[in-house]
Amino acid sequence: MSPENLTRKILHEHLRQGRLEPGTDITLDVDQVLLEDATATMAAMQFEQLGVDEIAVPVAVVYVDHNVLQIDDKNMQDHHYLRTFCARYGLRYSPPGNGLSHYIHLERFGRPGHLLVGADSHSTMAGALGMFATGAGGLDVAVTLAGFGAELTCPRVVGVELTGSLPPAVEAKDVVLEILRRRGVRGGRGAVFEFHGEGLAELTVTGRATIANMIVETGATAAVFPSDEQTRSWLEAQHRPDDFRPLQADPGATYDERELIELSTLEPLVAIPHSPGNVVPVTEVEGTELVQVCVGSSVNSSYEDLATVAASLRGHSVAPGLQVTVTPGSRQILDTVVRAGVYQDLLAAGARVLEPICGPCIGIGQAPVKGEPSLRTFNRNFPGRSGTAEDQVYLCSPSTAAASAVTGRITDPRRMRLPDRRPHVPSDPSVVDMHITAPLPADERDGVVIERGDNLVPPHRPGRPPEDVRAKVGIVVGDDISTGDMAPDGVIGMAVWSNIALCAGFMFRRIDPEFHDRVHGWGGGLIIGGHNYGQGSSREHAALSPLHLGVRVVVAASFARIHRRNLIAVGILPLVLEHPSDRDRARVGQEWAIPGLAEALRQERESVTAETDEGAVSLRIDLSPREREIALAGGLLNLLAAR
Missing domain, CATH: 3.20.19.10 (Aconitase, domain 4)
Known part of the structure; x- marks a missing residue:
């Protein structure tokens, strides 16, 4: 048998129908399903139209992390519907404020070798743990929940070899921005990016998660990392050592395409308006005056990301006239930064620490002044996504964001002193776990009454396609x-x-x-x-x-x-x-x-x-x-x- 890459191994284990030939139809068995509230209501209503009695996948979780501002009763209607839907059909439910779907799933449910389908494009983030994780539309996720499997076009596999080590002030965010610089927002369509090479040894799981999250901006189907000692360490810190399983490509594995990234040659990068694919060295836009710096939310909201920013801000105040926000990825991360002293550093510097939700990443709060530059560690800077129609959003790493928060303009972080982060204190996963409801026993589900507010309207089914x-x-x-x-x-x-x-x-x-x-x-x-x-x-x-x-x-x-x-x-x-x-x-x-x-x-x-x-x-x-x-x-x- 010829050597296989890790992507093919995972797909082989889950292949229900079809052949693993790029461009052909395949159907996959699914271990895990992730939904978030913005897409989950429509997925849930379509699941109900399938007429099944319960979900047919081992793990399914609904996270409320998008529509949580509640300026009227529509958001809470959605939450009540989703909570009771989960109770009726056997899903877990994570309430508002518990954290972002991508981060909590990585912390509490991600498992090497598993296959995940999520009703969110950034579900690819779970690939950091040696999973095959991909995003899909709500109807496809509903069908997957019902046990029909996940239908997918078999992707080609791009092997990305990482060699060397990252220089000071260069981060995992710069790695994925480098891929976007090379490929743009279309160069990954139909592909999975599989990472390997000796450069992975010092890349933490949360660093890998940053890359896996943003790989979708190339148009890619997924990102796959090996499950190695970094994975073991992460799962032990999450009190889940038994979930570890070593996984890697076979020696001599082949790929449909190859990329080589020598980490030591990378420099801080920035995606300029209005696309994640418009990537340039930070030195090309250095000096751009800013009105806002936003850190965290959907990506770069781990402890190490926030601690990096706090270390650079320690002893400083944010630049006069600049607004700085920091959004932790989960309640667990928020708890950790508080106990480690990172929270106090951020507050003392003048940053605003927001609750762990999507928030400004998807235009809910913190909309910048039109035409004025906003620097963010987020994953997208599409026109108007910030909530301002005429926005000017730049994307960068936490180190670049921190240096720029001090100066008030885009700044190469290599010009700043690089203080040590505060030591990581042990995480407490229970602060998240205690708020995730477990599935009800099967004999109790029939009695659950699903709450349907008047904002919940199922979509209609179309007729057959027109003859002409x-x-x-x-x-x-x-x-x-x-x-x-x-x-x-x-x-x-x-x-x-x-x-x-x-x-x-x-x-x-x-x-x-x-x-x-x-x-x-x-x-x-x-x-x-x-x-x-x-x-x-x-x-x-x-x-x-x-x-x-x-x-x-x-x-x-x-x-x-x-x-x-x-x-x-x-x-x-x-x-x-x-x-x-x-x-x-x-x-x-x-x-x-x-x-x-x-x-x-x-x-x-x-x-x-x-x-x-x-x-x-x-x-x-x-x-x-x-x-x-x-x-x-x-x-x-x-x-x-x-x-």
Whole structure:
């Protein structure tokens, strides 16, 4: 038997159906499912539509970490629904304030060799523990919970060899920014990045978690790290030594592609507005005046990250006029920084320590002044994600954030004194564990009454795809449009994610405020996009909203992985422009006719032609056999119901 890389080993252990050949359909058995409240309500309502009595995966947890501000009663309605849903169907439930899904799952449930599917794109973070962890839309997660397995396109594996050691003031965040500098936000599509090499020895689990979290910004499916002594040490600190299992690639394992990163040659990097892929050395933007520095939240909110910032701030005050916030990743991390003295250092320097929630990462609080630079250790800087439509967000490491907080402008951390972090005190996992509800015994679940507020509205199922399409172009957008442009972040937009009719009112609001009323008035329409349409979050609301408005076809030069799958799953066809330049011929209000579309699906044709007043446009039907089956049924729920 030929030597295998670690990704293939884990996938082999979980393969239910298909062949491990890149680009083919596979179905995987799943050990763990992660959901967070922003996406969980829709996933849960669709799970209920499947008509099963309980979940069929060993571990499933709902974390409330996004919609927690509660400016009206909508957020709490969602929380009550999710808590009682968990009790009824056998899931664990983590309440508001307990921490972010990615960090708590790493602390309390991540296990080497397991396969996790999460209703959040950054579920990839669990790959730091030697897992295969990937994000998916809510409907796919609902189907996985019901025991149907996880459907996936088999990825290619990129072997990333790390050699040498990181220089002072260069961190794991700079490693993943270097990958983004090389690959951009499209260069990882269809790939898993598997890390190996002697440079891993000193890279901690939380450092690996930073890389695994942000690898999805390349468009990747997952990141996989070996399970080694760093993993053992982490699990022992989490009081879970029995969960350790050594895992690594076989000697001589092969990869579909290779990357080599010599850690000693790296320097501090920054992603400039408005993409995680716009990466430059910090020296190129050094001196940029700042109004805000934000540390933590979805990534870089571990103890070592916060202790790094606190050490640099010790004995200093944050620069006059600068606002600095720090968000711990979990209640356990918050407890540890308090007992270690890190909390006091941050407070004394003038930083604001927020509760352990997503918060400013997804535009809920701390929106910066328009046009003024905000420096953040977060994972995304898409336009408007901060809550400010005309924002200027930069992404960096904790060391760069700390140095910049002292000076008030973007600063190369190598220019600053590098004090030692406060010693890590033993963590106390019980401060998180005691608040996670265990699944009820099976004989007690039937009596649970699920609480459904009026903000909880199940999505409707579409009919089968139309035989012929004749529709007006509702909007034409450019490259790298994110799902945040379709289902916006922020306290107002996210509050209505449990009600697609309300959520749809926010679609493309930043780009074209008239889109909703226009397409709603027409009773449907077409969306025309560029490359990497639908990048970013796994939120299926970005597919359910156009479906609610009557959109059944989206045309783009190329699609991001999760959003493409979400469109298919809810009954919208993603068609690919044979010639990407044809997008430039489309205009709002232009009528497109696509005759024989459903018949083309049935006959397994690879293309159709759209007729427009600018001439014919060739469209590829880039669907696998399984995806065609879903499309012809009018979506995944319809297909499963028919069976």
